[in-house]
Amino acid sequence: MPPHNLADTVRDCSLCAAHLPQPPRPILQWHPAARILIAGQAPGQKAHDAAKPFADASGERLRQWLGITAEQFYNPKRVAILPMGFCFPGRGKSGDLPPRPECAPSWRPALLHGLKHLQLTLVIGQYAKAWHLPDASGSLTDTVAAWQQYWPDIVPLPHPSPRNNIWLTRNPWFARQLLPVLQQRVQQVLAGAD
Secondary structure (H helix, E strand, O other), X not given: OOHHHHHHHHHOOOOOHHHOOOOOOOOOEOOOOOOEEEEOOOOOHHHHHHXXXXXOHHHHHHHHHHOOOHHHHOOOOXXXXXXXXXXXXXXXOOEEOOOOOOHHHHHHHHHHHOOOOOOEEEEEHHHHHHHHOOOOOOOHHHHHHOHHHOOOOEEEEOOOOXXXXXXXXXXXXXXXXXXXXXXHHHXXXXXXXX
16 A cells, blocks of 8 residues: 555554444544654544644643644654544543544554654553553653653653643643653654755
8 A cells, every 4th residue: 555545544444343432533633754752542422523633732841841733743753743643532431432443453553554654652641652662660650750761762741731730830841851851852853854
C-alpha cells in the first residue's frame, strides 16, 4: 500500500464500530515527512465532533507546552498525531473510556514504520507509555520524572487535560525543568524540517 494512502485507509476503518457509542470517525494526522510524533490516548468528544485531533482545551495546553502555533501543530508534514485509539471510545465514570484495544495493533506498526524522518516522540499518558516505553517501571509520574533517560528522542508527558491541574500543581518541576528544554528541542526539530 503506498504510504500516502495509509492515513486514508485508517480513516475508513470500522473495526470496532460495534463497541463505540457513535459511528466510527478515526482521527489522526499523518504524513511520511513528519518529524515529531504525538502519541496520545484517544480523541475526546470535542475532537470527534470537529474531526480534528486535540480540538479542545487539552490541545491548547499541549501547544503551549510545546511552544508552537496551531499552524505548526496541524501541519502533518511536521507533526504526526497518532493516538492509541483513533475513535472516541465513549465516556466512563471518571472521564473518557480507554482506547479500544483493536486499534493500536491493527494500525500502529504500519503507521510508525512509515514515519521515516521522525526525530522526536511525545508519549502522552499511560496507554501511550505502555506501547512506546514498555520497559518503563513505576507510575506515569515516575516515567515523566525520569524523562532524561529517554531524551532527546522520546519525552514522556502527562495528559494536558484540565483534569490534570492538580498533578501540575503537585509537580512544579515539570513546568520549571522539563518544558523549557522540551520547547527548545521542538524548535530544533522543526527548524530542520524543509
